[in-house]
Amino acid sequence: MRTIRNIQEMLNCSKKAHLQRKTIGFVPTMGALHEGHLTLIRQARKENDICIVSIFVNPVQFGLKEDFKQYPRPIKNDLNLCRKQGVDFIFLPKTNQMYPEGFKTFVTVEELSNQLCGKFRSGHFRGVTTVVLKLFNILQPDIVYFGAKDIQQAIIIKKMVKDLNVPVKIKIMPIIRQHNGLALSSRNLYLSKEERKDALVLSQALGAARNLINTGVKDTQKILSLMRRLINTKRTAKIDYISIVDSDTLKSIKVVVDNCLIVLAVWIGKTRLIDNAEVSFPQFYV
Amino acid sequence: MRTIRNIQEMLNCSKKAHLQRKTIGFVPTMGALHEGHLTLIRQARKENDICIVSIFVNPVQFGLKEDFKQYPRPIKNDLNLCRKQGVDFIFLPKTNQMYPEGFKTFVTVEELSNQLCGKFRSGHFRGVTTVVLKLFNILQPDIVYFGAKDIQQAIIIKKMVKDLNVPVKIKIMPIIRQHNGLALSSRNLYLSKEERKDALVLSQALGAARNLINTGVKDTQKILSLMRRLINTKRTAKIDYISIVDSDTLKSIKVVVDNCLIVLAVWIGKTRLIDNAEVSFPQFYV
Numbered sequence: 411m412r413t414i415r416n417i418q419e420m421l422n423c424s425k426k427a428h429l430q431r432k433t434i435g436f437v438p439t440m441g442a443l444h445e446g447h448l449t450l451i452r453q454a455r456k457e458n459d460i461c462i463v464s465i466f467v468n469p470v471q472f473g474l475k476e477d478f479k480q481y482p483r484p485i486k487n488d489l490n491l492c493r494k495q496g497v498d499f500i501f502l503p504k505t506n507q508m509y510p511e512g513f514k515t516f517v518t519v520e521e522l523s524n525q526l527c528g529k530f531r532s533g534h535f536r537g538v539t540t541v542v543l544k545l546f547n548i549l550q551p552d553i554v555y556f557g558a559k560d561i562q563q564a565i566i567i568k569k570m571v572k573d574l575n576v577p578v579k580i581k582i583m584p585i586i587r588q589h590n591g592l593a594l595s596s597r598n599l600y601l602s603k604e605e606r607k608d609a610l611v612l613s614q615a616l617g618a619a620r621n622l623i624n625t626g627v628k629d630t631q632k633i634l635s636l637m638r639r640l641i642n643t644k645r646t647a648k649i650d651y652i653s654i655v656d657s658d659t660l661k662s663i664k665v666v667v668d669n670c671l672i673v674l675a676v677w678i679g680k681t682r683l684i685d686n687a688e689v690s691f692p693q694f695y696v
Numbered sequence: 697m698r699t700i701r702n703i704q705e706m707l708n709c710s711k712k713a714h715l716q717r718k719t720i721g722f723v724p725t726m727g728a729l730h731e732g733h734l735t736l737i738r739q740a741r742k743e744n745d746i747c748i749v750s751i752f753v754n755p756v757q758f759g760l761k762e763d764f765k766q767y768p769r770p771i772k773n774d775l776n777l778c779r780k781q782g783v784d785f786i787f788l789p790k791t792n793q794m795y796p797e798g799f800k801t802f803v804t805v806e807e808l809s810n811q812l813c814g815k816f817r818s819g820h821f822r823g824v825t826t827v828v829l830k831l832f833n834i835l836q837p838d839i840v841y842f843g844a845k846d847i848q849q850a851i852i853i854k855k856m857v858k859d860l861n862v863p864v865k866i867k868i869m870p871i872i873r874q875h876n877g878l879a880l881s882s883r884n885l886y887l888s889k890e891e892r893k894d895a896l897v898l899s900q901a902l903g904a905a906r907n908l909i910n911t912g913v914k915d916t917q918k919i920l921s922l923m924r925r926l927i928n929t930k931r932t933a934k935i936d937y938i939s940i941v942d943s944d945t946l947k948s949i950k951v952v953v954d955n956c957l958i959v960l961a962v963w964i965g966k967t968r969l970i971d972n973a974e975v976s977f978p979q980f981y982v
Contacts, residue, residue, distance in 0.1 A: 421863055431715065514807055515825075515859035520800045539801075540860075547861040573801035574826075575833040577707055 411493045413500045417508075417548055420501050424462075424550040432459035436551035436578075438542060441465040442482040442596035443491050446586040450555040451495045453583060462549055463492050464501040466508065471537030482599050501549065508544065516540050519566045519573070525660045526562050526673055527684065530650050538563055539570050546576055553579045557586070559593050561671060561686045562660060585685075587613065593685045600681040608644040609678045612685040615640045615652070619672050623689060628666040630654040641676055650675035650682065657688065697779045699786045703794075703834055706787050710748075710836040718745035722837035722864075724828060727751040728768040728882035729777050732872040736841040737781045739869060748835055749778050750787040752794065757823030768885050787835065794830065802826045805852045805859070811946045812848050812959055813970065816936050824849055825856050832862055839865045843872070845879050847957060847972045848946060871971070873899065879971045886967040894930040895964045898971040901926045901938070905958050909975060914952040916940040927962055936961035936968065943974065 414420045427434055435454030439447050447463075455461045465488055472478035485502075492500055516536050522528075523535035546554070556564040564582045571580055586594045591613035592606070601609055615637040622633050634652050641647050652674040653662050663670055666689055673686040700706045713720055721740030725733050733749075741747045751774055758764035771788075778786055802822050808814075809821035832840070842850040850868045857866055872880045877899035878892070887895055901923040908919050920938050927933050938960040939948050949956055952975055959972040 417861060421861075425863075428714070429717065513859050515803065515805045515856045517801065517803050517860075520802065522800065544859075544861045547863060550863075570801050573799050573830075574803075575703060575707075575830045577711075577833060577836075 411489075411497050411500060413489070413502055415502050415504060415507075417503060420499070420503075420548050421550070423499060424548070427460050428550060433552040434458055434460045434462060434550060436545070436549050436554045437461070437463045438545050438554065438556075439463060439465055440467045440481065440596065441488045442484060442599065443488045444586075444594045444596065444598075446557050446559060446594040448491060448495060449586055450557060450583055451492065451497060453581070454553065454555050455496055457553060460498045461496065462499040462501060462551065463497050464503075464545055464549070466501075466503055466541070466545075468508075468537060468541040469505060470509065470540060471534050473531055473533065476531070477597075477600075480600075482596055501545075508541070517543050517570060517574075519569050522562070522566045522569055522660055526651060526653060526655070527675055528562070530675065535563065535566050539566060542567055543570065543574070543576070546578055551578050553581055555581050555583060558582050558686070558688075559585045559595060559684065561673065561688075565657070565660065591617070593683075595683060597681055597683065601678060605646050605679045605681065608646045609681075609683055611641050611644045611647055612674060612676055612683055615674065616672055616685060616687045620687065623666055630662070630664055630666055633666070633672075637672075637674070641674075644678075646679045648677040650677065652676075654689075697775075697783050697786060699775070699788055701788050701790060701793075703789060706785070706789075706834050707836070709785060710834070713746050714836060719838040720744055720746045720748060720836060722831070722835050722840045723747070723749045724831050724840065724842075725749060725751055726753045726767065726882065727774045728770060728885065729774045730872075730880045730882065730884075732843050732845060732880040734777060734781060735872055736843060736869055737778065737783060739867070740839065740841050741782055743839060746784045747782065748785040748787060748837065749783050750789075750831055750835070752787075752789055752827070752831075754794075754823060754827040755791060756795065756826060757820050759817055759819065762817070763883075763886075766886075768882055787831075794827070803829050803856060803860075805855050808848070808852045808855055808946055812937060812939060812941070813961055814848070816961065821849065821852050825852060828853055829856065829860070829862070832864055837864050839867055841867050841869060844868050844972070844974075845871045845881065845970065847959065847974075851943065851946065877903070879969075881969060883967055883969065887964060891932050891964045891967065894932045895967075895969055897927050897930045897933055898960060898962055898969055901960065902958055902971060902973045906973065909952055916948070916950055916952060919952070919958075923958075923960070927960075930964075932965045934963040936963065938962075940975075 435458030437450045467481050517539040518536050568580045619633045637652050654672050657671050668691045670689050675684045721744030723736045723740050753767050803825040804822050854866045905919045923938050940958050943957050954977040956975050961970045
């Protein structure tokens with residue numbers, strides 16, 4: 411495994427790979443790797459000649475009052491995990507190389523970026539699409555892997571790739587959960603013992619929604635109201651949003667349809683967690 | 697010469713060329729080709745294995761009240777000119793392929809895009825950077841050629857390429873002028889006989905500025921005031937802006953320095969023309 415910090419060096423490696431007719435699978439991450447990331451890496455490994463992982467905590471996607479500084483950076487452990495998975499290249503750029511003084515260019519996917527998490531994290535998705543497009547230009551991947559936990563992010567990136575004719579394929583892989591249902595997230599590290607228990611309410615609320623839908627309920631207000639009640643029983647929980655949305659437009663819908671998404675963002679203490687489930691008829695499972 | 701209308705077909709051709717280790721020179725145009733464009737094409741032809749010209753009147757860079765509909769589209773003549781120059785591929789996409797329903801993604805270079813022409817043509821440069829990035833993704837060029845007449849456009853695209861790590865080289869080629877000094881532009885076709893005469897005042901004003909600077913005047917206000925007086929003698933002329941700016945930031949400067957730009961936009965009747973000159977000490981020539 412080779413660690414690359416220089417942008418031009420990374421680009422040269424990618425170009426060389428393509429000239430050798432090798433395909434590149436890419437997993438962009440902010441580090442603090444968990445089994446969710448590792449699943450993406452294994453898939454990239456399996457489907458491509460070369461597997462590249464980037465680790466970059468992207469300042470541009472954090473709001474001023476958000477957790478950029480305290481975001482976990484267990485870099486040694488991350489490198490070990492990648493090595494074990496047979497990653498070929500780790501791209502580890504410095505912030506001032508990615509955003510040199512005078513940086514001014516941003517990519518925006520309108521409408522999709524202002525909904526759900528976008529309403530609560532102004533500028534967040536603009537930061538995501540900008541850094542992701544930069545990484546695509548530097549790494550020239552054939553297939554890029556994203557986890558479904560950040561489903562809005564994945565949908566927005568798919569839309570950007572389509573609109574800007576970026577020649578890459580986006581694969582969205584299923585959410586990986588603990589046995590108790592908690593969706594894996596680097597931010598779970600922030601949770602206290604009590605909060606860890608309360609955090610289970612996210613997947614439990616999705617499970618309750620599933621049960622209701624499986625009994626034939628399609629009125630999204632009924633489903634959301636049940637979820638809200640459930641979450642509000644937890645002392646440390648505070649809802650940012652719960653919504654049932656169309657999976658293309660991310661707009662709220664009134665009646666559950668096949669392939670719609672149940673999405674939620676809930677603060678557990680000082681940690682903001684997100685989770686979601688895709689509805690697939692006739693029955694679906696969280 | 698092969699004419700390609702389909703995006704995927706164009707991308708396949710570009711990828712094939714790279715696998716054959718051929719370099720691609722690219723000249724993006726809106727058609728209505730003149731000697732300015734042909735100079736770019738000859739340069740692209742000379743410096744690369746493959747020369748691609750795109751002709752696409754990009755709706756997204758026109759304001760609602762601007763000349764998108766009447767913009768000249770002499771496509772047969774354009775194709776003939778390209779054939780004569782030995783162009784390999786003409787990329788001629790349809791509007792609804794480039795901007796299918798639901799298109800939502802835009803690239804913005806902040807600050808640079810709001811100055812000079814950006815103040816008078818809101819959203820124009822966002823339309824330019826968006827379509828240019830799309831074309832770069834579809835054509836995968838090594839070197840891309842722009843004319844210095846649209847100097848703000850060229851500077852903004854250079855900045856976008858740098859900020860987003862787009863792996864292309866941008867070359868800016870000198871303005872091509874008629875013998876009487878008029879900078880070549882597809883929009884010159886709009887001018888009546890009287891307006892054609894009045895339009896000479898743009899390059900004449902730049903010439904007057906040159907003479908003044910060559911006599912040692914460095915106070916930009918003095919220079920601009922002379923230019924303004926000259927232009928205002930023409931019945932059909934109406935100034936949008938005249939400015940002397942830093943060539944990196946495009947911000948007005950008070951004292952002329954080496955490599956600064958004198959830029960102007962002037963309406964001649966109902967036609968908006970732009971022109972510019974780069975100051976290079978000790979003497980410079982328009």
